[in-house]
Amino acid sequence: MIFLKPFKIGFFLAYRQIKKANFWVNVLIIFIMTVTFLNLVFISGLLSGLVSGASKDSRDHYSGDIIITPNEGNIYIIGTNRLIEEIRAIPELKSYSIRYFQGAQIEAGSSFFSQPNLKNNNINGIIVGVNFGNENKTTNLEKFIVAGDYISENSQNKVLIGSGLLKEYESAIEGNILEGVRVGDRIKITAAENPKEYIVGGILKSKLSQINNRVFLDTKQFVALTGRSFQFSDEIALTVSDPQKIDIIKDDLFIKAEMFDAKVETWQESQGQFFEDLSVTFTILGAVIGAIGLSVASVTLFIVIFINAISREKYIGILKGIGIRGFIIKCSYVFQSIFYAFIGSLMGLILLYLFLVPYFEENPIDFPFSDGILDVTVEGVLLRVTILFVSSIAAGLIPSHLIVKKNTIDSILGR
Amino acid sequence: MKNKKTIIIAKNIVKTYFSGSVETKVLRGIDLEIEEGSFVSITGRSGSGKSTLLYILSLLDRPTSGEVFFESCDTKKFSETMNSFCRLKHFGFVFQDYALLPELTALENTMVPLMASEDDWTKIEEVAKKMLFQVGLEEKLKNYPSQLSGGEKQRVAIARAISNNPRILFADEPTANLDSKRADEIMSYIYDLHKKGLTIVLVTHEEKYLKKADRIIELIDGAIKN
Numbered sequence: 001m002i003f004l005k006p007f008k009i010g011f012f013l014a015y016r017q018i019k020k021a022n023f024w025v026n027v028l029i030i031f032i033m034t035v036t037f038l039n040l041v042f043i044s045g046l047l048s049g050l051v052s053g054a055s056k057d058s059r060d061h062y063s064g065d066i067i068i069t070p071n072e073g074n075i076y077i078i079g080t081n082r083l084i085e086e087i088r089a090i091p092e093l094k095s096y097s098i099r100y101f102q103g104a105q106i107e108a109g110s111s112f113f114s115q116p117n118l119k120n121n122n123i124n125g126i127i128v129g130v131n132f133g134n135e136n137k138t139t140n141l142e143k144f145i146v147a148g149d150y151i152s153e154n155s156q157n158k159v160l161i162g163s164g165l166l167k168e169y170e171s172a173i174e175g176n177i178l179e180g181v182r183v184g185d186r187i188k189i190t191a192a193e194n195p196k197e198y199i200v201g202g203i204l205k206s207k208l209s210q211i212n213n214r215v216f217l218d219t220k221q222f223v224a225l226t227g228r229s230f231q232f233s234d235e236i237a238l239t240v241s242d243p244q245k246i247d248i249i250k251d252d253l254f255i256k257a258e259m260f261d262a263k264v265e266t267w268q269e270s271q272g273q274f275f276e277d278l279s280v281t282f283t284i285l286g287a288v289i290g291a292i293g294l295s296v297a298s299v300t301l302f303i304v305i306f307i308n309a310i311s312r313e314k315y316i317g318i319l320k321g322i323g324i325r326g327f328i329i330k331c332s333y334v335f336q337s338i339f340y341a342f343i344g345s346l347m348g349l350i351l352l353y354l355f356l357v358p359y360f361e362e363n364p365i366d367f368p369f370s371d372g373i374l375d376v377t378v379e380g381v382l383l384r385v386t387i388l389f390v391s392s393i394a395a396g397l398i399p400s401h402l403i404v405k406k407n408t409i410d411s412i413l414g415r
Numbered sequence: 416m417k418n419k420k421t422i423i424i425a426k427n428i429v430k431t432y433f434s435g436s437v438e439t440k441v442l443r444g445i446d447l448e449i450e451e452g453s454f455v456s457i458t459g460r461s462g463s464g465k466s467t468l469l470y471i472l473s474l475l476d477r478p479t480s481g482e483v484f485f486e487s488c489d490t491k492k493f494s495e496t497m498n499s500f501c502r503l504k505h506f507g508f509v510f511q512d513y514a515l516l517p518e519l520t521a522l523e524n525t526m527v528p529l530m531a532s533e534d535d536w537t538k539i540e541e542v543a544k545k546m547l548f549q550v551g552l553e554e555k556l557k558n559y560p561s562q563l564s565g566g567e568k569q570r571v572a573i574a575r576a577i578s579n580n581p582r583i584l585f586a587d588e589p590t591a592n593l594d595s596k597r598a599d600e601i602m603s604y605i606y607d608l609h610k611k612g613l614t615i616v617l618v619t620h621e622e623k624y625l626k627k628a629d630r631i632i633e634l635i636d637g638a639i640k641n
Contacts, residue, residue: 009530020518020559318514321475322528322575323503325496409476412514 009324010331017312017332018339026340029304033344033388034351036297040384041352043293044286045376049360051279054207054370058275059267061139062210064097064237065246066253067270068262076232077262086256087238092245095137096238098219100129102226104191106165106215108181123176125165127189127215129222138237141204144211148183148202156218158201159187164212169205189215191226207370290384298391305337306399316403317411326404330397337396338389345385352376419450422582422614423472428481430467430637441467442478443637451582454615456625459634465618466587468634472616473506473585474498503532507576509586509605513568515560521547521571522556525578532579546574550604566597573604583614590621
């Protein structure tokens with residue numbers, strides 16, 4: 001393995017130099033590399049996590065894996081019961097929830113309920129009829145209860161109200177908002193010119209507007225209030241046990257849904273182009289910020305290696321003087337750079353997977369439209385490690401090349 | 416008398432340094448031949464160009480004009496890699512300030528040229544130790560240069576210079592930084608090497624060391640006297 005000899009000598013020289021270098025200089029360089037690595041992974045991961053967090057929320061707590069809505073031009077999914085039979089026949093079906101929507105006026109106030117604490121006020125909003133048991137299995141709606149309790153089968157006259165409709169939770173919003181409503185208060189909902197009183201059983205708070213700005217009531221109550229038939233639903237969300245088969249199940253359902261003039265979409269499709277564009281935008285933004293971070297790190301490493309090489313110019317000259325080829329000397333500096341990049345990346349990986357990822361899983365950043373998690377993939381991390389290595393090779397090679405190409409005796413004599 | 420082979424020929428060597436518009440001619444047409452096994456001393460006042468001549472003969476530097484032939488090969492045509500190869504395999508160099516690598520021990524300093532020249536690394540350490548034993552440093556193998564005295568450092572430099580069994584040993588005032596006892600010690604190692612047949616080219620001020628040379632070249636203002 002004669003061709004390996006220059007690398008072996010380069011490695012030997014690099015190892016000895018690192019070993020004898022000032023401990024704190026080594027610590028500083030490794031710290032810079034670790035921060036650079038985290039900058040590369042963290043910023044892009046956080047930006048990507050913002051979108052994927054919102055996307056995940058939408059899937060987990062609204063659309064399910066597949067969502068069925070009326071086809072364009074239709075108001076409802078017609079023949080819901082028959083469609084549900086088809087859905088129930090899917091072997092991988094985990095849960096489903098049928099939703100009914102209706103615009104309504106929601107009123108709160110002392111004049112008609114003799115509740116002195118309640119100010120007379122009303123808003124226009126959307127009421128949603130659901131089977132609370134099925135909805136919870138499909139979207140874990142109960143998770144968003146911030147006051148009161150989730151509604152059970154036996155509390156039919158109760159509703160859940162989104163905090164986005166309540167002044168106490170959304171103090172910044174003026175206008176179409178209810179004031180003074182608490183759990184246990186009575187509210188009046190008027191839909192299809194039919195008024196009915198309900199008790200606020202619980203308050204929901206979520207970053208999903210489909211939860212936060214709506215009032216949820218039991219399907220039977222909804223039908224009684226609106227006079228709508230069970231057959232005319234607005235949405236059916238379903239989850240499946242095998243996420244790999246979502247597309248196959250969707251295609252299968254698509255054919256069946258043709259009969260009902262309904263639109264079948266996967267969770268991704270239902271989120272539309274906006275989410276995709278947002279994701280791409282944030283990915284580009286992450287890449288740009290990462291590239292700036294990488295440039296700064298490369299320049300830093302370049303400067304560190306360059307200063308190291310300049311301060312060792314005499315010794316580089318001596319090595320050349322005793323017959324060591326320039327290539328071997330350059331190898332030794334590249335190995336030093338790689339060492340710092342390797343240890344820096346390793347420290348970064350340890351920090352990332354042992355502390356940062358678990359921390360942000362447990363404590364997502366509270367952004368207005370989603371919970372920001374750290375979206376890091378193995379492929380993404382490997383790509384960034386590779387980028388860091390390549391730039392560190394350049395940062396080691398260029399300065400050492402500049403010194404090595406100098407006249408040997410000038411280097412030795414410091415001329 | 417047996418004819419000795421000439422291994423280095425210098426023809427009309429001129430070396431000029433430029434500093435802006437100022438031109439300083441350090442060597443002015445040096446012609447010189449060095450025979451194998453000879454002991455050549457180069458002397459002269461400070462600034463006479465003796466070190467510059469040594470650097471050019473040992474391929475550490477290139478002349479502004481003129482030719483240096485090594486084994487009849489015109490070194491002007493040598494690439495930097497070829498120059499390195501010559502310095503590694505055929506030349507040993509002892510610098511005035513020892514020129515040891517501070518992060519390497521005495522043994523490792525001696526091993527570096529061997530690592531570059533030998534394909535079989537199993538015997539490198541053994542050879543390097545042998546070289547250091549020759550200069551009496553068997554107790555200091557693991558010492559770093561900062562843990563050695565001036566004389567010991569220069570002995571390591573000699574061990575390193577001869578580790579590849581060179582054809583010529585160039586020494587640039589190797590005793591300049593040493594007291595007279597250590598200087599004599601170092602010179603005795605160099606005389607021993609010459610006795611064993613090694614060609615020596617020595618730059619020195621010291622009259623007493625000139626006496627043992629086969630040939631003394633005195634430089635005055637960049638030219639050979641006489």
